[in-house]
Every structure is written in C-alpha cells, then in structure tokens.
Amino acid sequence: MNENHSPLLPGVAQAVREVGERANLTLDPLATGLTEELADRLGLSADRVVTGPGSGALLQMFLSTHAGPGTEVVHAWPSFEMYPLLIRNSGAEPVAVRSDGPRHDLAALAGAVTDRTRVVLLCNPDNPTGDVVGHDQLAEFLTALPPHVLVLVDEAYREFAEPGTLADALALAADDERVAVVRTFSKSHGLLGLRVGYLVAPPSVAAPLRSLTPFFRVSTPAQAAASAALRAEDRMREQCAEVARERDRVRSGLLDLGWPVPPSGGNFLWVPLGARNQALVDHLAAHGVVVREIAGAGVRLGTGSPEANDAVLALAKEFAAAQELAVGSVPAASVALAVDSVSVASVAPADSVSVASAASVASAVDSVSVASVAPANTEPAVTVALAADSVSAATVASTADSVPAATAATAATAATAATAASTANPAPAATVAPAADTATTEAAPAPTAQDPDAPGPQPPGKESAV
Numbered sequence: 001m002n003e004n005h006s007p008l009l010p011g012v013a014q015a016v017r018e019v020g021e022r023a024n025l026t027l028d029p030l031a032t033g034l035t036e037e038l039a040d041r042l043g044l045s046a047d048r049v050v051t052g053p054g055s056g057a058l059l060q061m062f063l064s065t066h067a068g069p070g071t072e073v074v075h076a077w078p079s080f081e082m083y084p085l086l087i088r089n090s091g092a093e094p095v096a097v098r099s100d101g102p103r104h105d106l107a108a109l110a111g112a113v114t115d116r117t118r119v120v121l122l123c124n125p126d127n128p129t130g131d132v133v134g135h136d137q138l139a140e141f142l143t144a145l146p147p148h149v150l151v152l153v154d155e156a157y158r159e160f161a162e163p164g165t166l167a168d169a170l171a172l173a174a175d176d177e178r179v180a181v182v183r184t185f186s187k188s189h190g191l192l193g194l195r196v197g198y199l200v201a202p203p204s205v206a207a208p209l210r211s212l213t214p215f216f217r218v219s220t221p222a223q224a225a226a227s228a229a230l231r232a233e234d235r236m237r238e239q240c241a242e243v244a245r246e247r248d249r250v251r252s253g254l255l256d257l258g259w260p261v262p263p264s265g266g267n268f269l270w271v272p273l274g275a276r277n278q279a280l281v282d283h284l285a286a287h288g289v290v291v292r293e294i295a296g297a298g299v300r301l302g303t304g305s306p307e308a309n310d311a312v313l314a315l316a317k318e319f320a321a322a323q324e325l326a327v328g329s330v331p332a333a334s335v336a337l338a339v340d341s342v343s344v345a346s347v348a349p350a351d352s353v354s355v356a357s358a359a360s361v362a363s364a365v366d367s368v369s370v371a372s373v374a375p376a377n378t379e380p381a382v383t384v385a386l387a388a389d390s391v392s393a394a395t396v397a398s399t400a401d402s403v404p405a406a407t408a409a410t411a412a413t414a415a416t417a418a419t420a421a422s423t424a425n426p427a428p429a430a431t432v433a434p435a436a437d438t439a440t441t442e443a444a445p446a447p448t449a450q451d452p453d454a455p456g457p458q459p460p461g462k463e464s465a466v
C-alpha cells in the first residue's frame, strides 16, 4: 500500500487517546458529526456525504448498491488492483480497458460502456501509473457517457497531485447526477490504520449506501482522528507537497538512467521496464526493498523518507548498470552522493557503473525499514514502501533475504482481516482473481524500456474489445 510516511498530523494522537479513554461508549455510531463537518467544509448538504471505514469500504458499498449480478463495471487497466475484486464481490462483472501506456484512454473507456454497464470507476490520480486526468478531459469524458451510467471518481491520492492539474470532480458532480467522488484519510492525512474515508454523491445515489453503514461504521477514535486531521489542513498540505517533491526527485534520478518514468500525481512512481520488471523487483527485494510489479506492465515504486529514497535510487542505478539499461554511464561520485553515508571504499572506481554493494547501501541508510502490506489475497507479490525510523539498517541488511516472504505473510493476514471486516460480502480467498488468471485474451507482449507504451498489462477480468 502507499502509505504516507510523514509524522502524524498535529492533534491526531491526542484525539485518539482521548476517545480511546471512552471506547466503552457508543458515542456517535453513524459518524453524524464527522459527516456534517465534512459537508460543511465542502459546502454541501450532509445528505450528499457518506462516511465509511476507508475508501475501499465505500467503493464496495457503492458497487454493492449500484452494480450487481448481470451488470458490468468498467475500469481502466492498469488501475487499482482491488477494483476487480470489489466489482466481483458485488456480483457484477469487471470490464478492464487497457490504458494508453500509462495514460487513461478515456475514449476507449467510454466505448466500453454498454447497456449492462452501471458504473465506471476512474482512479484520479491513477494507482499505479500516477496518471492525472484534467478537468476538461473529465468533463468531455462525461459528455461521452450515457445517462444510465454512474461514474465514481476515486481520489485516494488527490493531495499529492500538482495543484491545479487534477479535475475538480466535486464541481462536476454538483451539476451532474451521474458523478460521485470517493476520498480517504488514509494517504494524505496519514490515517491508514484508523480506516476512514468519505463519498460524495447526489442524495438519491448516496441514500441507499446508508443502510449499509451500521456494519461499515467508522470507529469513534477514527472519527476523532479525522476531525483533528481536518483542522490541520495546512500541515497536511505541506507534508503532501514534501512527499511530491521527493517523488519528483526520485523520478528525475530514474529518468537520468534512461528509464521511461511518467510524471505521477500519486505518492509513488510507475516504472515500466517490460521484460526487466521482475529483475528490478528481485534486485530491490534482495536488498530489503520490496516493491510491486503490476501484471507484467510495470513496477510501482512507493516513496519514503529522503534517506530511503536515496537508497532506492542507489539500488536502481546499480540495477541499471548491471542490466545495461542506463543510457549513459553513472559516475561513481554521483552515486556516492545519492546515499550519503555509503562508505567510499565500497563505491566502485569512477569509470565503473557498478555502485556500492547491497549491504553497504543498506547499512548506510540508518532509517530504512520495510513497511509492507499485501493487498488482500490478490497475489503473492507484496507492496512495500520504504519507511523511516522503525527498523535499523542492520536489520534490513541482515534480513534482506527473508523480508519479502515474511512481510508478505504478515501483511496479507492483516489485509485479509481488514477486507473481511469492511466487505459486505467478502469473497473467499479463492474467488479473488489473480491478475492474469481470468484474462480473456492472449498475453500481450511485455513493453520494453524503449517502448513503454506497448501493451503489456494483463487485465484481470473481461477485457473490453474496444
């Protein structure tokens, strides 16, 4: 998962502690206070806002309410890997539409809509590609859709996008009864573990979701934390801007290697290396950094502390050198600078593109840790971001071999529990579609670093013929 590694926002820890002291009381079971506070901030009536235990739960509630057996839900691919699972949980059929390289193909998405389509899911910015759909693009997309279709814009990462670039979906929703928006406190506000998000929709679309809220309730500590986080908006924006700066710094380091990394509006980067994806995943994993490959299309790199990002950059340079992917040679001095405490002795001579040994990179970065979460039962691959301050370098270095498996196991268990708790109709693990399992088409050729736009991702469900 793409956590936010910034410190907790001011007031959050205290709010949770205070409400924790009264955990025996019912307090505000339907989060009416938080819902009204959100509505107030957004300038909306409260009947347009539904709060829930994270945007994932709200996505499920929305799909279970507005899609279902005999219907289809259209989404881009690559996009949030949980979409096919959530759609199937509702009884509907996912229709995956290949993106145009890392960019949404909005015309193809519109073209995939049929009489059976009830919902189009649009992730903006997209996870994992980071693609940002602008306002005019989204407005035009809506004009291409028929009246019977609802569009749910998933803005889980909106605060990391460059200001002014992202479509104002709420403004479009104000005039278009087909549009709903889902947001979360998990990423920008750093409350992932507390589980709170909200959905904005016309009253007629929002109302039926409320009958599910008794079982998708937001806990009282989460309500208090969200309220406190809302009051720390300036700090939240500063922290997100800092994450975005780090993301762009890492991107520029990867571009220097000749890698085709598109701009990202999320707190992660999309690295499509085609046939080399797995090798990159393996290389990073061997050094205690576990990242996620998405269905052969690319690798999603999370962002962490500056030191952790430096370590990833150094490992990427090492990998590029070894794989001969770099367009130019990498001077040893710049590598040494990237990881500021790598011992000079371990850096190869200036004319070599080989960098420091794995162990020396890991041991140089004393705040690297591996915070790993696997999506619930989707596949054995693991999402891990680099975090600061929890595991010492020595631990990372000494556990490099075992981190991926151990982390995957722990994280998958936790994620499974979370999903079970937040899903109306949880699918058993066996029904979760692995990315390639149910694709109806032949495997497309994997993109290469030279040709990142070539089709590669395997859609996890029915693929649109468009």
Ligand SMILES: Cc1ncc(COP(=O)(O)O)c(C=O)c1O
Residues within 6 Å of the ligand: 001, 002, 053, 054, 055, 056, 057, 080, 123, 127, 154, 156, 183, 184, 185, 186, 192, 196, 197
């Ligand atoms: C695009 C997207 N939407 C929704 C979610 C669900 O987040 P949460 O349930 O924590 O709000 C995620 C989590 O990774 C995500 O990436």
